Amino acid sequence: MPGSEITTSVELSPATIPTIDAVEKISVLTDPINRNLQITACYHELSTAFANRTGVVANWCTFATWASKQAGVTIRGEDLQRKIEEVLANEREIQTVLSIISLHSKKLGSGLLQQNMTITALKKLAESAKERASDAVARGNKKVFEEIGMEFARFSSTCLQDQEYKQSSIHDFCKMLRPGPPPDGQEWLTKAFTSYYKAFFETDPKAKDELILLANIEIGFHEQTRLQPEIAESLDAANIDPQQIRDHLTELLVRSKNIKDKIIYFFRWLIGGNQIIQKGNRQSCCHSGKTYPCSHY
Template sequence: MHIPSPDEVRAIAAIAEPTIRNLRITQCYCELSTAFIGRTGPVANWCTFATWASKQAGQSIRREDLLRSMEARLNLAQLEELKLVWRVAGELGINGGLEQRLHGIIRNAWLASITDRISDAVARGNRKVFEEIGWEFARFFSLCVPDEAFDQQRLDTFCAEFRPGNPPDGQQYLKQAFTNYYQAFFEQDPQLRTELQLLANLEIGFHEQTRLQPEIAASLNAALAVDIEMVRKQIIDSFFPPDSWLARIRLAYLKITGKTSRLDAAIDQLMNRLQGIVRGLLTTHLMTLTIPPDLRLSLGKDLNKPYPAPLLQLSCAGLLAMLSEIDPTPDSVAQSGAIDWADLRERIHFIAELFRCYHFDTALYSDAFTPQQVATMKDGKLPAGRL
């Protein structure tokens, strides 16, 4: 069983190419999860969930089907705002290929820019979390996991590296989490051991999600971040080509006489409408998590999986205190769906329920990739097959 070292984590985080880096991050999480389960038994740890979240992120980083999906679901031909642009353009004497030109600009300039922004934001978040938390798990393995007896001095040495304070800058929750993991290694009461492990997962999850807030907001708001002035200019240039002096003279005349104001207004209406539609599509795309064996969870819907029996009734004071802060519906998955994934409180509520419901789900311990895919990615190449 391969256990990634801190140096290996650092080397993976330093990979410049985002697609290969994401694959290596996902595989490293899987290896860390497997090794951790070897120490704790069949209980999910934070790396278990991180494996599948990172694999899901890879789809966005690779831009898999996102552009095509947005194009298909936009249904441009039926948008009244697009028809308005055509009508106003026709009234200004602009004819011939309007539909094709507008579709091309929306697809090639605007939607492509959005998918690029999403890919960049997700890749940044993927690396940001891994180079911090993946590193700490590898460091934990090298220093504390092999212990056969509780060693307070060794634990203190490990925890001394953490920055005090709350996230996003402080690492107090990470310190608490790894302390709880370590205590769980030696806890004789099986119920308390299970609750300490869940508490540690939640503490890391809270730290992670707080740190990821800028990247998640950037992904969901990618449609709003594209320079609308740039898109408007491209549309105007397609109607009045810069290389045609007659067209530019005509454009200047229309501007002087105020006749382009309706066209500008129509373009603004179109872009506002498109932004709203695409924001919804991006929310649906990004609020999806696929876990083994091909279970596709919508993060906007309540979980329908019951709590495992050992986690129906909780007694660990630290866990109860943590849940009182992040779970507004105690001991119930009701209202666990996050309406807005950019809202940290909604997001962490869903994650708390996810961690609790799937704490003993052995399907999550599956390999993320085939042995051949792992060998290929570790050779710095993109593996074949489904990723």
């Protein structure tokens, strides 16, 4: 458009490009929240360093910056626990279970209110799910960074600085990568960094963009294969173990000062023998075939 300006990348001096030592120091941080913040910032710096060489086109670190920032939402537990509580509170089967337990406990002299039981039990379930998701995502965030982030830092300190194509330069870089497919091998990283290196010296804009896109996809394939266990674990974090409901509600009854011994006995019988509750537990804890989303990497 007339008068519009195209934003270009910000020049970084070689001293500000993340080094291998910097990546190692970030990787060993034990606080997952602080580590995630520094990982995200490091990805941004690596992305900018690449953009200085390739022009304004997204490289893998560009996407990694966004993904790591999104992972931070889950790692910090922002809004996740509240969302899980809202979802669970609207599950008809869970409310049926709590209503039956509350009704029979009240008849036998329990002073616990259904509302208190519901709020307390669901908060514990939500907190547990939040912690599982946070842990899985934090481990995945670290796992990717200490491998791929490290290779980008190594690549930036060598091949990125080449002013002319040197087959020996990219060969020396790639020979440090493990042969074979992921999750143990790094052959897709070898292909990706080779594509990036070729793009540095490609004069045809279309061919250059295609090489960068190919490299992004190749690293993405390696990343997702390596991360599959953590991805599955984070997605499964919202699944409710039926035993958790039993344990939380049992604890509520046992801790109540107004509960009589027969309440505890009846509660155990109710959870173990009543078919309605067993059905409600199975349905609610399996989410009735539904999958609840949680933040991702």
